[in-house]
Amino acid sequence: MPYFVYILYSEKFDSYYVGYSENPELRLATKHNKGYVKSTKKYMPYAILKTKLFATELEAIQEERRIKNKKSKKYIIQLISGNW
Numbered sequence: 778m779p780y781f782v783y784i785l786y787s788e789k790f791d792s793y794y795v796g797y798s799e800n801p802e803l804r805l806a807t808k809h810n811k812g813y814v815k816s817t818k819k820y821m822p823y824a825i826l827k828t829k830l831f832a833t834e835l836e837a838i839q840e841e842r843r844i845k846n847k848k849s850k851k852y853i854i855q856l857i858s859g860n861w
Contacts, residue, residue, distance in 0.1 A: 778799060778834075779799070779830055779831065779832060780797055780798065780799055780830075780831050780833065780834045780836070780837035781797060781798060781799070781800075781801050781828045781829065781830055781831070781837065782795065782796070782797045782828070782829050782831065782837050782840045782841050782844070783795070783796055783797070783798065783801040783804075783805075783825055783827065783828045783829075784825070784826045784827045784828075784853060784856065784857060785805065785809060785817070785823040785824065785825055785826065786823060786824055786826045787817075787820040787821065787822065787823050788824070789820070789821075789822070790820045792820045793826075793850060793853045793854075794809070794816065794817050794820070794823065795841055795844045795845055795853065796809075796841060797831075797834075797837040797838060797840070797841045801825055801828050802825065805823060805824075805825055809821070809823050810822050810823055826857050827856060827857045827861065829861055844856070
């Protein structure tokens, strides 16, 4: 089953979040923007800015961790701009 790595953006707080899911739109609607995810709760609401498809869950997890390990807002903006 395919998985996605997604980048969310909170315009209200100028904040980004990177995650992975089988269905990013559903996860956004039922978890992130409902306050059920601890790390995104205080920055709601979010919108999906970018997604990337991966063949396996492991590949998606590895990409999510790679991006998060950069700890760089500038890097995330580069990904969104089309360098992903």
